Amino acid sequence: MTFNPDIIQGSELTNKKICTLFGCSLFGGMNRSLKTNTLVLVTNRIKCLYQDRIDEDIIHYTGMGQKGNQDLNDAQNKTLNESITNGVGVHLFEVIEQGKYIYVGKVQLAGKAYEENQLDTEGNDRLVWMFPLQLSDSSRFVPVELDKVKNLDADRARTASKLSPEELLRKAKQARKIPGSRQATVKQYQRNEYVAEEAKRRANGICQLCLLPAPFTNKNKKPYLEVHHIVWLARVGNDSLENTVALCPNCHRKMHVLDDDTDKKALTSLYG
Ligand SMILES: [Zn+2]
Ligand SMILES: [Zn+2]
Numbered sequence: 001m002t003f004n005p006d007i008i009q010g011s012e013l014t015n016k017k018i019c020t021l022f023g024c025s026l027f028g029g030m031n032r033s034l035k036t037n038t039l040v041l042v043t044n045r046i047k048c049l050y051q052d053r054i055d056e057d058i059i060h061y062t063g064m065g066q067k068g069n070q071d072l073n074d075a076q077n078k079t080l081n082e083s084i085t086n087g088v089g090v091h092l093f094e095v096i097e098q099g100k101y102i103y104v105g106k107v108q109l110a111g112k113a114y115e116e117n118q119l120d121t122e123g124n125d126r127l128v129w130m131f132p133l134q135l136s137d138s139s140r141f142v143p144v145e146l147d148k149v150k151n152l153d154a155d156r157a158r159t160a161s162k163l164s165p166e167e168l169l170r171k172a173k174q175a176r177k178i179p180g181s182r183q184a185t186v187k188q189y190q191r192n193e194y195v196a197e198e199a200k201r202r203a204n205g206i207c208q209l210c211l212l213p214a215p216f217t218n219k220n221k222k223p224y225l226e227v228h229h230i231v232w233l234a235r236v237g238n239d240s241l242e243n244t245v246a247l248c249p250n251c252h253r254k255m256h257v258l259d260d261d262t263d264k265k266a267l268t269s270l271y272g
Pocket of ligand 1: 211
């Protein structure tokens with residue numbers, strides 16, 4: 001009997017819940033459960049040591065071994081490599097937010113394991129084993145929310161900003177030149193076009209934060225300003241004239257990057 005954990009793909013579980021369901025402990029990436037005859041894989045996208053990659057519906061999963069060359073016949077590398085014949089069910093979780101494990105699904109090898117260069121914990125170049133994995137029923141991965149992917153990118157950028165110049169350069173040079181890709185979902189707000197147009201006309205070509213003229217005119221020779229909601233729609237702000245201003249691209253970006261209270265007060269005082 002093949003173990004079926006009965007989890008909906010894309011749902012979030014805690015470490016503890018996974019341990020209970022699969023009868024394993026969850027340390028690091030590859031976790032074997034003899035009780036359910038499964039191998040529970042975790043791709044932790046926050047931790048940057050292993051350079052797992054998602055390329056549409058294949059995840060290239062880095063084997064185990066933090067230092068030196070990895071061994072294909074070592075522990076769970078062997079289990080995963082032989083998973084087509086050894087009867088072990090392989091299940092994959094992805095971490096893109098601390099402590100939250102998204103169930104990707106039951107997976108299988110999509111091709112042969114292959115070697116590539118990655119840096120180890122001590123920053124030395126070494127060979128790792130990569131396992132191309134796809135969902136067992138060859139279906140598509142459940143898309144994650146774009147906002148979560150963006151937060152993850154910001155986390156990874158922060159980690160990169162802390163590297164020494166030498167380490168950063170080494171990692172940058174080692175980067176694969178072809179970017180991976182994945183499907184993500186985005187929540188699209190239906191903005192009222194009359195509110196937006198009135199907000200722009202009202203500003204009359206002047207940014208309402210820095211009070212400077214729009215930096216350029218658009219193709220229709222109109223001053224280029226962007227409509228911004230003082231209380232973001234994502235924070236349940238209203239799509240109303242009172243909550244809407246027109247900003248130059250710089251100030252607009254500033255509002256979203258800094259989210260500064262003084263700026264917000266200045267804008268609120270215009271029509272509040
Ligand atoms: Zn401005
Ligand atoms: Zn905005």
